[in-house]
Amino acid sequence: MVNNPEHLYVPRLVRVAAVVDETPTTKTFQLAFEDGPRPDFKCGQFGEFGIYGVGEATFCLASPPSRDGLDITVKDVGKVTRAFHNLNEGDLVTFRGPYGNWFPYDGFKGKKLLFIGGGIGQAPLRGLLWACLENRNDFDEVDLIYATREECELVYERELVEFEGRDDIGVTLALDPVCPGEPIPGWRGRTSFVPPILEEDRPSPENRVVITCGPPIMIKLVANSLLEKLGYAPGQIWTTLEMRMKCGLGKCGRCNIGSTYVCKDGPVFNYEQILSFPQEF
Amino acid sequence: MAAEYYRLNKDKVGELFERARADYDVVAKTRDANGNLVYGRPATFDDVAFVDEQPPMSAKAFALPQTETLVRYEREDEKIRAEGPEAEARDVLLFGVNICDAAAFDIIDHVFKWDYLDDPYLGRRADATLFALACAAVQQDCFCDRISYAEDGVDTVAYPLEGYYLVKVQTEKGRKLVERYHDLFDAEDGDAEAAINTFREKAGTAKKEPLLESARAGLEKAFEHADWEILASTCIGCGICTYTCPTCHCFDIQDEGSAIAGRRLRTWDHCTGRTFTAMPAHQPRDRQYKRYRQRLLHKFWYYPERFGPLLCTGCGRCITYCPVKINIKELVEYFGGLKDTPPGGARHGK
Ligand SMILES: Cc1cc2nc3c(=O)[nH]c(=O)nc-3n(C[C@H](O)[C@H](O)[C@H](O)COP(=O)(O)OP(=O)(O)OC[C@H]3O[C@@H](n4cnc5c(N)ncnc54)[C@H](O)[C@@H]3O)c2cc1C
Ligand code: SF4
Ligand code: SF4
Ligand code: FES
Numbered sequence: 001m002v003n004n005p006e007h008l009y010v011p012r013l014v015r016v017a018a019v020v021d022e023t024p025t026t027k028t029f030q031l032a033f034e035d036g037p038r039p040d041f042k043c044g045q046f047g048e049f050g051i052y053g054v055g056e057a058t059f060c061l062a063s064p065p066s067r068d069g070l071d072i073t074v075k076d077v078g079k080v081t082r083a084f085h086n087l088n089e090g091d092l093v094t095f096r097g098p099y100g101n102w103f104p105y106d107g108f109k110g111k112k113l114l115f116i117g118g119g120i121g122q123a124p125l126r127g128l129l130w131a132c133l134e135n136r137n138d139f140d141e142v143d144l145i146y147a148t149r150e151e152c153e154l155v156y157e158r159e160l161v162e163f164e165g166r167d168d169i170g171v172t173l174a175l176d177p178v179c180p181g182e183p184i185p186g187w188r189g190r191t192s193f194v195p196p197i198l199e200e201d202r203p204s205p206e207n208r209v210v211i212t213c214g215p216p217i218m219i220k221l222v223a224n225s226l227l228e229k230l231g232y233a234p235g236q237i238w239t240t241l242e243m244r245m246k247c248g249l250g251k252c253g254r255c256n257i258g259s260t261y262v263c264k265d266g267p268v269f270n271y272e273q274i275l276s277f278p279q280e281f
Numbered sequence: 282m283a284a285e286y287y288r289l290n291k292d293k294v295g296e297l298f299e300r301a302r303a304d305y306d307v308v309a310k311t312r313d314a315n316g317n318l319v320y321g322r323p324a325t326f327d328d329v330a331f332v333d334e335q336p337p338m339s340a341k342a343f344a345l346p347q348t349e350t351l352v353r354y355e356r357e358d359e360k361i362r363a364e365g366p367e368a369e370a371r372d373v374l375l376f377g378v379n380i381c382d383a384a385a386f387d388i389i390d391h392v393f394k395w396d397y398l399d400d401p402y403l404g405r406r407a408d409a410t411l412f413a414l415a416c417a418a419v420q421q422d423c424f425c426d427r428i429s430y431a432e433d434g435v436d437t438v439a440y441p442l443e444g445y446y447l448v449k450v451q452t453e454k455g456r457k458l459v460e461r462y463h464d465l466f467d468a469e470d471g472d473a474e475a476a477i478n479t480f481r482e483k484a485g486t487a488k489k490e491p492l493l494e495s496a497r498a499g500l501e502k503a504f505e506h507a508d509w510e511i512l513a514s515t516c517i518g519c520g521i522c523t524y525t526c527p528t529c530h531c532f533d534i535q536d537e538g539s540a541i542a543g544r545r546l547r548t549w550d551h552c553t554g555r556t557f558t559a560m561p562a563h564q565p566r567d568r569q570y571k572r573y574r575q576r577l578l579h580k581f582w583y584y585p586e587r588f589g590p591l592l593c594t595g596c597g598r599c600i601t602y603c604p605v606k607i608n609i610k611e612l613v614e615y616f617g618g619l620k621d622t623p624p625g626g627a628r629h630g631k
Contacts, residue, residue: 007365008400009351009534009545052354052361053540077561092361216563243565244558246534249397252550253531254557256575257565259583264396278504278578280565 011050011094016087017069022155026120027085028073039098041065043105043128044240044268047097048248054083058245060124061098064131073123073155099248100267103128103211103238111209112141116194116222118214119148122155124240125213136168140207143170147194151175151187172197194218195225205232213240223271237271282452286473287459287466289439289446295326297465298376304461305374308343310336331377333416337602339527340382343373344406352545366401373409380432381425381596383413385527387434391588392530410454411436419485422597424610426489430594440480447476493581494591496617500582503616512612512623513573515605516553522599523551528592552576581613
């Protein structure tokens with residue numbers, strides 16, 4: 001008998017230490033490990049989180065590893081995520097992970113970083129963004145473009161306000177235009193999709209990497225704009241992909257694009273890799 | 282280990298079965314109450330169908346059950362107790378299993394043992410001994426003659442020759458089986474491989490060119506082929522092909538029970554299903570032909586690219602039982618460039 005002392009699918013229990021309302025449909029959960037030390041993880045990794053009796057779902061680890069515990073930001077879209085939204089402080093949830101690969105943090109050192117987030121796609125960027133700000137001297141310019149459909153959909157609003165007050169990070173907030181170009185009353189940011197912002201501001205490709213996450217259509221349009229209009233090379237763009245996952249560890253066969261297991265070989269990919277995939281996106 | 286060869290007299294098979302039942306949890310083909318051939322646990326050799334006829338369901342459930350418990354949990358006051366699956370009590374012997382079913386285990390071992398070790402699957406797999414029975418004639422839709430899958434992971438293979446079974450022992454587990462009941466086996470001193478080759482030629486199971494492995498180069502260029510939509514959109518996504526397949530291994534994870542007590546389980550799942558990859562904001566396989574394309578390309582391109590062997594043993598069940606008569610072998614030949622004309626010409630209006 002191959003006896004694994006630790007069964008692969010038996011999760012750990014973690015406690016909800018705090019719940020933060022982010023938007024009408026999104027909450028952040030601060031989780032604490034009480035049954036032993038929190039596992040080491042790297043920015044970009046994810047976990048399988050669950051509630052016994054309901055099931056498991058995949059969320060990215062949304063806080064920097066330097067902080068205690070672990071944050072996840074959950075959008076209410078279905079069965080498991082709805083149950084998460086009904087959690088209170090002190091409740092127990094299940095955790096398997098950390099799984100997947102991570103952003104090449106060391107490879108980013110000395111470079112200009114441009115983060116581009118869309119909607120809930122800001123969650124996988126948040127840990128890395130904070131890790132970079134904690135070691136700000138390791139990097140050249142750091143900028144963030146963050147776009148959502150409506151103002152109420154901005155997650156981490158309090159942190160965005162903090163960033164806006166700092167002089168070591170450039171922040172551009174944008175809302176989807178209802179009527180392009182027309183300002184939205186009371187809105188402090190821009191009213192535009194991301195590609196026109198890039199094409200207007202023209203951040204030069206020189207020594208810069210772009211780290212983007214959001215809806216697939218946004219990633220595609222942002223990449224096209226960077227590659228075709230601003231002269232970026234595919235290797236300068238990094239993103240995390242979302243495919244439906246169950247096991248998170250390369251067994252259940254759900255997350256593949258060609259022979260790539262997004263849960264094992266990803267979720268972080270360089271755009272050069274993405275262009276080599278069968279066009280399933 | 283180097284292969285060893287033995288003779289097993291045909292009238293000794295029953296005794297082998299009965300004696301093995303004392304040492305193993307013996308699984309063999311038998312008829313259920315409706316007369317259907319199934320892998321089951323017949324109590325006596327009289328109920329065993331020691332024949333090459335292929336049951337509709339493959340033998341994979343003995344390593345990957347259709348449903349199995351991954352975690353059992355129970356809440357008591359503020360505490361939750363959770364434990365993994367219990368180890369099975371006895372070693373399984375798959376007695377008289379078809380070679381295409383037996384060879385499948387070696388193929389799917391790759392996915393369950395790369396990187397993370399899947400302890401529920403690998404535990405059962407390590408405890409299972411395969412005693413395969415070679416087919417004396419090809420079955421209705423099978424095409425194992427067109428796939429060069431390795432049989433050397435099959436512990437023992439019995440070839441039905443005139444008057445006796447020629448038993449080829451290929452692994453330590455197989456040797457242990459023969460040693461346990463050594464008085465039933467005689468040494469084979471003839472040219473066993475020559476006898477096996479002659480047998481296979483006659484049975485129609487000798488390998489035939491072009492092997493489907495050679496379709497790979499063509500398939501790698503065929504992802505965007507316009508005919509997927511014509512040839513694969515008749516698929517209704519029922520999943521029969523996957524459930525009967527000895528190599529399909531995809532699964533879902535679900536909870537059953539309440540917040541107080543229950544289990545987290547895994548169940549078979551299939552890529553041709555509409556919800557397999559559906560996400561809140563995005564569905565990469567939004568048309569049925571894309572889901573069928575995943576099935577075919579996973580078996581004949583992605584899996585071999587990743588792990589080596591084709592994810593197929595040519596058992597032909599997916600052809601036999603598909604309600605809309607989709608023929609994977611013909612589609613591989615067509616999209617892989619081994620044949621110029623699409624299958625089912627008239628039916629598909631081409
Ligand atoms: C690597 C990775 C990281 C992720 N990180 C995060 C994160 O940080 N935060 C976050 O909120 N989410 C994240 N997600 C997404 C998250 O995993 C899913 O939203 C979550 O699993 C949904 O689970 P559920 O049980 O609530 O939804 P389910 O009830 O399973 O349904 C989810 C949605 O799928 C669709 N769906 C279900 N059934 C069907 C059907 N039959 N036909 C068509 N569509 C259907 C529906 O739109 C439904 O709303 C991530 C996903 C991945 C892969
Ligand atoms: S063909 Fe489909 S169901 Fe079968 S193993 Fe491949 S992805 Fe899974
Ligand atoms: S190929 Fe046939 S058996 Fe398989 S899911 Fe489609 S219709 Fe069902
Ligand atoms: S999520 Fe199961 S294989 Fe990737």
